[in-house]
Amino acid sequence: MGMSWVAVYEIGLGLLGASLVLSLSWWIIMIGQYVYIVKSKRCRRTWQGFTWEVFIGLYGFFKISAASAVTLCLETWYFQILVLLAGLLPNLELALDSLSIW
Structure with missing residues (x-):
């Protein structure tokens, strides 16, 4: 919430700033989930890496x-x-x- 306020009002980016902060927050979530899946002991046996099988459906x-x-x-x-x-x-x-x- 604070980053959005800074981007919109303090930097003066307006709607563009709000959309950039939203995009950045989704990228942070995605990278965090990827790191959790790759590095976590809990997910070690469930994910074996990227394969072509993901394109079947x-x-x-x-x-x-x-x-x-x-x-x-x-x-x-x-x-x-x-x-x-x-x-x-x-x-x-x-x-x-x-x-x-x-």
Whole structure:
């Protein structure tokens, strides 16, 4: 929290500073977990290093990801078309307000 405040207000980076601090914090967590897995006695028998076996289920993952991306695009386009059509109605403000309720 303190690093974000320093990056945003003291250094003056604004939103860029907040995103950089967030990215840095995730990298610190990732490196910490990696070091824990590699150096810990508890994980010594469970992780044998990097292998090509990690890519076995990748095709199925990409299929599901592509379907999800298409669904999100269709949902966004659907809502944009609704807003466009609502703009053609006689009472424009009421039509757009009713979209925010739905």
